[in-house]
Amino acid sequence: MTIRVPSPNLAFPFDTAQEVERLRNAYRVSGQAQEVSFRELVPWMKVGERATHYLHSYPAKLLPHIAHFFLAASNVSKKDDIVLDPFGGTGTVVLEAALAGHTAVYSDSNPLARLISSVKTKSLNSETLMLAYDRVMARFKLSRSKTAPDVVNIDHWFEPRTIRDLCRLKSAVEAEEELCVRNFCLATFSAIIRKVSLADPRLSVPVKLKPYDGARVVKKISVLDAFVDQFYSNVKRMSKMQELNNNLPPVTCIGTDARNLKCSGNEVLPSESIGLIITSPPYAGAQKYIRASSLNLGWLGLIESTQLRALEDLNIGREHLPKSQYTNIISTGIPDADSVLSDIYVINPLRSAIAALYLLEMRQALTEAVRVLRKGGRLILVIGNNEVCGKEFKSSEYLQEICVAQGLEVELKLIDSIKSRGLMTKRNRSASLITREWVLVFRKPS
Ligand SMILES: C[S@@+](CC[C@H](N)C(=O)[O-])C[C@H]1O[C@@H](n2cnc3c(N)ncnc32)[C@H](O)[C@@H]1O
Numbered sequence: 193m194t195i196r197v198p199s200p201n202l203a204f205p206f207d208t209a210q211e212v213e214r215l216r217n218a219y220r221v222s223g224q225a226q227e228v229s230f231r232e233l234v235p236w237m238k239v240g241e242r243a244t245h246y247l248h249s250y251p252a253k254l255l256p257h258i259a260h261f262f263l264a265a266s267n268v269s270k271k272d273d274i275v276l277d278p279f280g281g282t283g284t285v286v287l288e289a290a291l292a293g294h295t296a297v298y299s300d301s302n303p304l305a306r307l308i309s310s311v312k313t314k315s316l317n318s319e320t321l322m323l324a325y326d327r328v329m330a331r332f333k334l335s336r337s338k339t340a341p342d343v344v345n346i347d348h349w350f351e352p353r354t355i356r357d358l359c360r361l362k363s364a365v366e367a368e369e370e371l372c373v374r375n376f377c378l379a380t381f382s383a384i385i386r387k388v389s390l391a392d393p394r395l396s397v398p399v400k401l402k403p404y405d406g407a408r409v410v411k412k413i414s415v416l417d418a419f420v421d422q423f424y425s426n427v428k429r430m431s432k433m434q435e436l437n438n439n440l441p442p443v444t445c446i447g448t449d450a451r452n453l454k455c456s457g458n459e460v461l462p463s464e465s466i467g468l469i470i471t472s473p474p475y476a477g478a479q480k481y482i483r484a485s486s487l488n489l490g491w492l493g494l495i496e497s498t499q500l501r502a503l504e505d506l507n508i509g510r511e512h513l514p515k516s517q518y519t520n521i522i523s524t525g526i527p528d529a530d531s532v533l534s535d536i537y538v539i540n541p542l543r544s545a546i547a548a549l550y551l552l553e554m555r556q557a558l559t560e561a562v563r564v565l566r567k568g569g570r571l572i573l574v575i576g577n578n579e580v581c582g583k584e585f586k587s588s589e590y591l592q593e594i595c596v597a598q599g600l601e602v603e604l605k606l607i608d609s610i611k612s613r614g615l616m617t618k619r620n621r622s623a624s625l626i627t628r629e630w631v632l633v634f635r636k637p638s
Pocket of ligand 1: 250251252253254255278279280281282283284285299300301302305448449450451471472473474475481506507508509
């Protein structure tokens with residue numbers, strides 16, 4: 193039986209060190225990955241709302257319970273550790289780290305993800321936000337702004353009335369003076385974009401909604417109703433976060449590329465400066481982060497539609513490649529991966545090259561992660577295995593091989609089943625879904 197040691201931190205009521213030790217022993221003895229349910233490992237954390245985690249949707253978000261479980265373990269996370277998530281997405285890891293009292297840093301190639309992470313991890317009180325709400329509403333009523341930003345295929349995705357109201361709302365929000373408050377309003381504005389568009393809300397990438405979805409007539413919500421609703425929900429999330437921890441340590445963005453981590457002043461992040469890395473890297477050949485964010489990126493003015501492809505090129509595991517890059521099989525130096533990649537090449541040379549480049553670029557990112565990790569620190573990877581052209585692509589094994597070659601020791605392997613459909617791109621329910629997640633815990637030897 194596990195005896196849980198209570199802690200005075202409301203956000204982290206128990207130390208999970210004993211559970212970690214039990215799993216480590218079981219792994220050591222059996223050599224087998226241990227099947228777990230992270231929801232059951234941290235039963236005090238309800239599934240659903242917690243702090244600001246659900247302020248904005250994003251594909252393939254990490255289950256907060258996974259980050260929480262390791263951050264709550266005193267034998268994994270030391271009090272003074274700076275926590276890093278190099279593939280930060282919308283800040284699930286750094287938010288949990290800050291709630292636990294850690295200084296935290298992240299990078300992400302997607303500017304939408306960076307905006308959401310920064311809003312989710314900066315505490316703002318309800319009074320400040322409700323005053324901003326009144327000002328935004330007053331400006332919205334008076335606004336005659338008609339200049340739509342550069343949104344890819346805007347007339348295809350939005351009705352004329354929606355475009356008009358979004359233009360008015362955007363100018364009302366952008367007039368907020370204080371940066372943190374303006375960013376909160378912008379993230380809230382962004383959170384309604386897909387809801388008021390003609391895109392199917394169940395899918396991560398924009399696919400035009402059918403007006404009659406089976407028996408159901410699909411009704412669209414107005415821009416104003418959606419914003420009011422979202423604003424109130426997000427304010428509630430902020431105040432819940434303050435109830436959990438009203439003294440959040442700083443959470444800082446340290447770059448746009450996991451392969452090249454920076455610190456303030458654009459200098460290289462010092463070696464061995466990080467105590468704990470928890471991250472869920474992109475999946476091999478399943479990334480649609482930029483396509484999924486394209487409408488938001490356009491409305492927020494974060495990128496011009498002609499630059500979307502260039503932004504995708506910064507992504508590890510991209511969707512497209514020029515033909516010149518897949519005229520030959522690309523070798524990764526990982527024998528099992530190379531064998532699968534040559535089978536895939538026969539079926540689809542492009543998919544084979546995308547998966548091979550994914551591994552080569554992940555090797556660069558993991559090399560950078562190992563460089564910044566202190567001796568004795570942990571790197572925790574959350575990875576889904578998936579299929580490429582019907583062939584099983586064991587990303588967790590290939591990434592493990594890369595980490596071990598970098599001198600890391602495997603301390604623990606866990607498997608959890610995930611129900612998320614965050615990366616679904618087709619209505620077809622049989623579309624290849626990632627159903628199991630591997631959690632690999634590595635230690636940098638002292
Ligand atoms: C699985 S998602 C992370 C989700 C995150 N854990 C969350 O809960 O929101 C992977 C992230 O890696 C980012 N990414 C892809 N290539 C990158 C790169 N070269 N450097 C940094 N981030 C990158 C994507 O933009 C995406 O946000």
